[in-house]
Amino acid sequence: MPGKGFLIREHHRTLLTIHALVMISGLLVCAALNRRFSPDRFWVQWVALGWGTAFLLHLWAFSRGTLATMGRRR
Numbered sequence: 001m002p003g004k005g006f007l008i009r010e011h012h013r014t015l016l017t018i019h020a021l022v023m024i025s026g027l028l029v030c031a032a033l034n035r036r037f038s039p040d041r042f043w044v045q046w047v048a049l050g051w052g053t054a055f056l057l058h059l060w061a062f063s064r065g066t067l068a069t070m071g072r073r074r
Contacts, residue, residue, distance in 0.1 A: 005069030012062045019058050023051050 002010075027048055034044040 008069050009066050012065050016058060016062045019055060023055055027051065 027044070030044045030047045034042065
């Protein structure tokens with residue numbers, strides 16, 4: 001039976017993977033919308049910057065949560 005630390009890490013990993021997939025899909029949609037409706041003005045990089053910052057914060061929280069559950073002995 002997996003331990004509590006493993007289950008916490010697995011939950012964080014699942015959420016991070018979902019966030020990455022949603023981010024990539026969303027940025028592709030935004031890039032297509034940018035190209036279709038306003039090709040003369042490139043605005044998708046601002047969406048990518050904001051979403052990338054949110055992803056890095058999520059990654060930071062994931063790494064802290066993962067490190068907090070590692071190395072403990074019962």
